[in-house]
Amino acid sequence: MTCHNCQIQCRRFGKHRNGLQRYRCNQCTKTFTEAHERPLDEMRLPLDKAENVLRLLLEGMSVRSTERVTGVHRDWILRLLVLAGERCQKLMDEKLKGIDVADMERDGPRAMARKGNPPAGRKPGKNV
Numbered sequence: 001m002t003c004h005n006c007q008i009q010c011r012r013f014g015k016h017r018n019g020l021q022r023y024r025c026n027q028c029t030k031t032f033t034e035a036h037e038r039p040l041d042e043m044r045l046p047l048d049k050a051e052n053v054l055r056l057l058l059e060g061m062s063v064r065s066t067e068r069v070t071g072v073h074r075d076w077i078l079r080l081l082v083l084a085g086e087r088c089q090k091l092m093d094e095k096l097k098g099i100d101v102a103d104m105e106r107d108g109p110r111a112m113a114r115k116g117n118p119p120a121g122r123k124p125g126k127n128v
């Protein structure tokens, strides 16, 4: 952790009441806390609750049903859904590069169907 004023390395200085590491600058004696992790940006939804919401939506539960089960307002559920989608898009853009389309077809649903192991909900040999 670097002091914002002096631009020198700070020393560890106990823990904040929320468990984050505190630091103190030896020169100006100001104290700092390590940067808070905000995986959901400005959302204050607990991460386990957000995970539960997404899990229910993935299982096919409607937004209003998810609202009733989790107690999270539907507007926040939809914002969470958009955020998760944007993060997935970003992850795909970062991780999936330089893949030949022919390679994807070879390992896609048709190849699975030929092996006699079709993906759920699809008939073998049918064009997707």
Ligand SMILES: [Zn+2]
Binding pocket: 003, 004, 005, 006, 007, 025, 026, 027, 028, 029, 030
């Ligand atoms: Zn300082």
